[in-house]
Amino acid sequence: MDHVMADITGQYIKWYQQATGVEMNPADLMGKPEDLAFPEPRLIREFLHTPGFFLTAPVIPGSQSVIRELNQLYEVFIVSAAMEFPQSLSEKYTWLLKHFPFIHWQQIIFCGSKKAVAGDYMIDDHVKNLTHFKGEKLLFTATHNINMHDTGYRRVNNWEEIKDLFLLKNVSYN
Amino acid sequence: MDHVMADITGQYIKWYQQATGVEMNPADLMGKPEDLAFPEPRLIREFLHTPGFFLTAPVIPGSQSVIRELNQLYEVFIVSAAMEFPQSLSEKYTWLLKHFPFIHWQQIIFCGSKKAVAGDYMIDDHVKNLTHFKGEKLLFTATHNINMHDTGYRRVNNWEEIKDLFLLKNVSYN
Numbered sequence: 445m446d447h448v449m450a451d452i453t454g455q456y457i458k459w460y461q462q463a464t465g466v467e468m469n470p471a472d473l474m475g476k477p478e479d480l481a482f483p484e485p486r487l488i489r490e491f492l493h494t495p496g497f498f499l500t501a502p503v504i505p506g507s508q509s510v511i512r513e514l515n516q517l518y519e520v521f522i523v524s525a526a527m528e529f530p531q532s533l534s535e536k537y538t539w540l541l542k543h544f545p546f547i548h549w550q551q552i553i554f555c556g557s558k559k560a561v562a563g564d565y566m567i568d569d570h571v572k573n574l575t576h577f578k579g580e581k582l583l584f585t586a587t588h589n590i591n592m593h594d595t596g597y598r599r600v601n602n603w604e605e606i607k608d609l610f611l612l613k614n615v616s617y618n
Numbered sequence: 619m620d621h622v623m624a625d626i627t628g629q630y631i632k633w634y635q636q637a638t639g640v641e642m643n644p645a646d647l648m649g650k651p652e653d654l655a656f657p658e659p660r661l662i663r664e665f666l667h668t669p670g671f672f673l674t675a676p677v678i679p680g681s682q683s684v685i686r687e688l689n690q691l692y693e694v695f696i697v698s699a700a701m702e703f704p705q706s707l708s709e710k711y712t713w714l715l716k717h718f719p720f721i722h723w724q725q726i727i728f729c730g731s732k733k734a735v736a737g738d739y740m741i742d743d744h745v746k747n748l749t750h751f752k753g754e755k756l757l758f759t760a761t762h763n764i765n766m767h768d769t770g771y772r773r774v775n776n777w778e779e780i781k782d783l784f785l786l787k788n789v790s791y792n
Binding site for chain 2: 519521523527528530531533534537538548549550551552553554555556557559560561562563578
């Protein structure tokens with residue numbers, strides 16, 4: 445969910461500006477760990493524990509329409525490593541219900557580690573989540589992973605590319 | 619979790635008595651679906667959506683000590699099909715923290731369907747949860763499954779039997 449469906453980086457920037465008055469430029473976040481990219485990392489950690497943070501996160505462009513289409517052809521599961529932030533559980537559930545109403549509750553998985561999750565494909569922004577996965581792994585581009593090369597995983601930069609891979613004819617997975 | 623670690627049947631009986639004055643005998647529930655075993659199934663469905671129901675569920679005898687031991691030798695994940703009852707998410711998290719403090723948040727999985735969960739062994743009280751699992755399947759005895767025979771899955775009647783299987787020498791899985 446985070447950084448793939450939910451624009452957590454955009455939410456960081458917005459909340460950081462509200463808290464400090466400092467407007468961060470996404471370009472300044474490139475290639476840095478999510479929290480350490482900000483002058484006051486402590487604030488970023490605080491946001492993650494603050495009610496409303498996950499609930500009001502913007503949606504990543506293209507995710508709604510492409511996942512709606514994927515959901516017609518594939519057995520889609522939405523997997524979120526949400527367990528570190530217990531207050532996020534109900535917020536993430538409500539967020540999904542609001543922005544992805546076509547996702548049934550049977551398709552939602554909130555976990556700590558993603559090690560016990562199986563499937564044919566996993567799309568994730570963190571190499572640590574992809575490492576143990578047995579199926580095909582796709583690294584979704586986020587500011588924090590932009591400089592990671594030679595991960596061994598295919599990179600997808602946006603939902604248009606996922607659409608091309610999974611939904612258009614004459615391309616890799618179709 | 620439910621019917622394996624959390625005594626949901628015991629909780630049903632207790633809440634049903636509080637609501638109606640009728641004390642059900644566990645023997646009367648044997649072999650019946652969880653809700654339909656009670657004269658007023660509507661009440662049982664209501665309990666599942668009532669705050670406090672999952673939070674105050676009793677612990678199944680033996681589960682704490684055996685899971686604590688399993689946790690030393692195996693990579694344990696606690697998987698709960700919690701997504702149908704969103705208010706249960708935070709209650710189940712708090713319940714685990716209270717009764718199983720040795721379980722790290724990274725080991726917790728709350729899902730809808732368990733179809734995307736992988737592992738070497740799954741212990742569950744519902745055949746529907748075991749069906750799609752690729753590893754070894756163990757049916758944990760509960761009132762609602764007591765008459766199910768020839769499921770194709772090995773039955774374990776209590777945590778002592780799980781201890782024997784996974785933790786004692788000279789038995790099947792050791």
